[in-house]
Amino acid sequence: MCYKPFLIDFCDCASLYLAREIKHFLHAGKYRHAVRMLPYFLYTLTEDRYYAQRSSANLVVSPVDQRALARTAGSKSKVYTILNGVTLPDTVSGSIEKLPNRLMFSGNMDFPPNYTATLWFLDNVFALVLEEIPDVHFIIAGANPPTFIKERASSNVEVTGYVADLNYEIARSALYLAPLKTGSGFKNKVVEAVANHTYLVATSVAVEFLDPYTRSLIAVTDSPREMADAIIRLLRDPADREARWSKLHEHIRATFTWSRRTDELLEVVDASIGSKQKT
Secondary structure (H helix, E strand, O other), X not given: OXXXXXXEEEXXXXXXXXXXXXXHHHHOOOHHHHHHHHHHHHHHHHHHHHXXXXXXXXXXXOHHHHHHHHHHHOOOOOXXXXXXXXXXXXXXXXXOOOXXXXXXXXXXXXXXXXXXXHHHHHHHOHHHHHHHOOOOXXXXXXXXXXXXXXXXXXXXXXXXXXXXXXXXXXXXXEEEEEOOOOOOOOOHHHHHHHHOOXXXXXXXXXXXXXXXXXXXXXXXXXXXXXXXXXXXXXXXXXXXXXXXXXXXXXXXXXXXXXXXXXXXXXHHHXXXXXXXXXX
C-alpha cells in the first residue's frame, strides 16, 4: 500500500510526560498511583511509536521531547523541534506598577505538573522566603484549582481561580515563579512572564526546552534553599531584576518570533515531504 507523505505535529511527547509522572509518584512513595498510570503510559508509548514510524516527519516543541520521541520511534532522522513563538501583549506592561514582594505562578491548576509545582514550592521554598520577607505575597492564578490547593490559601497565599487578564496580573508581580518538577514540552508560562515585563526564577525542568544561552539569562535552581535565596535577593534589588529582565526580553523578542518559526516549519516540510514528492 502506498501512502502520501504526511507530517504529524505531536506538540509534546505524551509518553515522556507520563514517564515523568510515574517517576514522580515512585519518588513520592505513591506506588498505587504509579501502577494505575502504567497501562496508560504503555498504551501511549506504543501509540507514539506507531505513528512516529509511519509519518514522513514528526514535530515537537522541545528538544527534550525530540530526543524522547526519537528514542521511542527508533530513529532521530524524522523528528524535528520547532519552538513556539511569542506574541507580545497589547498592553504596555512596563507601565503597570509592580507590587513589591508579589510572587506569581499561573496555569490550569488541575493539570498535575502545575499543582505538583505549587505544592513543592509551598512545602519546600515559601517558608524560607517568609523568614526573610514576612510580607511576601504568593499568587496562584489559574482555572480549576483543586481543593487541596485552595486549602493552602492564607494571608500570604492567594488562590485566585480563573483570571480574566493574566497578562495584567503577571505584569504587576515583582517576580514570576516556574517551580516545575514534572511535565514536558514548551512552557509558555516562561516566555509569557518575560513578555509581560516580569523576571522569573525557575527550575531546570521549567526551562529545559530553551537553548543554553537563553537558560543562562534566567535564575535557574532546583535547590529549595538556593531558590529561596534567589527570590529574596531579587525581591530586594529591583534594579538588578530590571536589568536581568531587559537582557532576557531583548533576546526573546528577537529570536522567538512567529515568522522565524514559520520559516523553520517550511524548511522541515521541504526537507521531509517536498523531497519525497519530487521523487
